[in-house]
Every structure is written in structure tokens, then in C-alpha cells.
Amino acid sequence: MTVVGKTAVTRIRxxxxxxxxxTKWHQRVAARMMWVLLRVLASTLRYRWxxxxxxxxxxxxxxxxxxxxxxRLSLSMAAYREYIQxxxxxxxxxxxxxxxxxxxxxxxxxxxxxxxxVRGSSSRRGPQALLELTSWAERGYDLSxxxxxxxxxxxxxxxxxxSLAQLTGLPIVPxxxxxxxxxxxKSWDRFQIPLPxxxxxxxxEKTTRVPRDATTEEREALRQQLQQTLTAxxxx
Numbered sequence: 570m571t572v573v574g575k576t577a578v579t580r581i582r583x584x585x586x587x588x589x590x591x592t593k594w595h596q597r598v599a600a601r602m603m604w605v606l607l608r609v610l611a612s613t614l615r616y617r618w619x620x621x622x623x624x625x626x627x628x629x630x631x632x633x634x635x636x637x638x639x640x641r642l643s644l645s646m647a648a649y650r651e652y653i654q655x656x657x658x659x660x661x662x663x664x665x666x667x668x669x670x671x672x673x674x675x676x677x678x679x680x681x682x683x684x685x686x687v688r689g690s691s692s693r694r695g696p697q698a699l700l701e702l703t704s705w706a707e708r709g710y711d712l713s714x715x716x717x718x719x720x721x722x723x724x725x726x727x728x729x730x731x732s733l734a735q736l737t738g739l740p741i742v743p744x745x746x747x748x749x750x751x752x753x754x755k756s757w758d759r760f761q762i763p764l765p766x767x768x769x770x771x772x773x774e775k776t777t778r779v780p781r782d783a784t785t786e787e788r789e790a791l792r793q794q795l796q797q798t799l800t801a802x803x804x805x
Contacts, residue, residue, distance in 0.1 A: 600677025611647035628656035639718035640758040663705035667719035740776035
């Protein structure tokens with residue numbers, strides 16, 4: 570059975586398990602080119618880190634869930650690779666990516682960075698993706714999620730990251746950056762691309778934990794707290 574939408578075709582097994590769209594050959598080629606461009610761009614930028622999380626002060630760092638707005642993805646992998654990965658005990662990074670056809674290219678870019686993409690979103694493969702991310706955490710991986718992706722609303726934390734933190738017991742690390750020179754696209758998330766040689770303020774904020782026995786009310790209070798924290802470190 571197939572379900573046809575405006576932007577993607579998602580296959581569904583008879584068992585009801587949603588299968589994410591596979592990455593096509595042309596998407597893999599485009600992903601490789603994008604990976605090269607991102608690495609070249611990242612090498613030209615001037616970074617100033619503010620690590621308020623305390624996680625990287627005395628390495629090695631334990632596992633965590635790194636949480637970044639969807640429109641800040643352009644530097645997320647380079648930041649993890651250059652700053653966090655050398656300081657962490659984690660075996661690698663697994664990141665949530667949309668199960669749609671459009672998500673195939675992003676999955677390809679992540680794979681070029683050595684990141685394990687997990688396909689899913691709140692509207693497609695949500696429960697399956699949550700279980701897969703939990704499995705990667707059990708194998709010793711850090712996790713990454715865009716709390717307002719893949720369709721928004723922009724700058725609104727959805728429930729997925731709270732469920733993930735509650736299931737895994739891992740701390741959520743809010744991350745954002747501000748590029749002094751940038752291009753801002755006219756997409757739903759106002760996606761940002763730093764310009765070469767820009768100064769970039771990179772911020773890791775204090776962590777948020779969701780207790781395994783947290784009530785619905787406590788989870789909502791923590792969700793609002795996380796949203797306020799991410800908003801406070803986000804400068805457009």
C-alpha cells in the first residue's frame with residue numbers, strides 16, 4: 570500500500586509499519602556535494618564558544634541529547650564534530666531525520682558526517698523512530714533532535730524530545746548559534762546559512778532532565794522551560 574502526498578510517497582507494510590523513503594542515487598550525489606560545501610564553509614568561520622552546560626568543562630563527557638532549532642542545522646554537524654565529539658565518551662551520534670522523500674538528502678549528508686540517521690517525525694514513523702533512537706542510546710550513542718522539525722511551527726518545542734529524554738534518562742543540551750553574516754531563506758523555519766568568514770557565537774546552554782516518573786504536568790512544565798531556554802539563546 571502507498572500513501573501519496575504533496576511532497577513524499579511513504580510505503581506502509583501490511584503490518585502497519587511505515588517504511589521511510591530510501592535515499593535515491595541523485596540525492597546521495599547532492600548530499601556528498603552539500604557535505605563538501607558545508608565543511609569548506611565551516612572551515613572559514615570564526616567561532617566563539619559559550620559552554621554553559623558544564624558538560625565539556627571536564628572531559629570526557631557522558632551521553633546527551635543535543636537539541637537545536639531546525640533552522641540552525643547548517644552548522645550542527647560541524648559543531649558536534651569539532652567541539653563535542655573530541656570531548657565525549659559516546660560511540661557516535663544518531664539524529665532524527667524526516668521519513669519523507671525530502672528527508673532522504675539530509676540523511677545522506679548526515680551519513681557523510683559519520684552520523685546515523687533515524688527516519689521519522691511526529692506525523693510519520695514517530696513511535697518507531699523513538700524506539701530506534703532509544704536503541705542507539707543503549708548502544709552508547711549521543712542523540713540529536715530538532716524539537717520544532719520537520720514542519721514546525723518554528724521555535725515551538727514539540728513533545729518528541731521530552732519523551733526521548735524520559736525514556737533514555739539522558740540530559741537535553743540546548744544548542745544554538747548566531748552568525749553575524751548570514752543568508753536567511755524564506756522557508757517555514759527561516760533557515761539560516763552563515764556566510765564565509767562570519768563570526769559565529771556558539772552556545773551550549775544548561776541541561777534539562779526529564780525524570781522517568783515525571784507526570785504529564787511536570788513534562789509540560791519542562792517542555793516550556795526548554796522552549797524558553799532555546800528562545801533565550803536564539804538571536805535572529
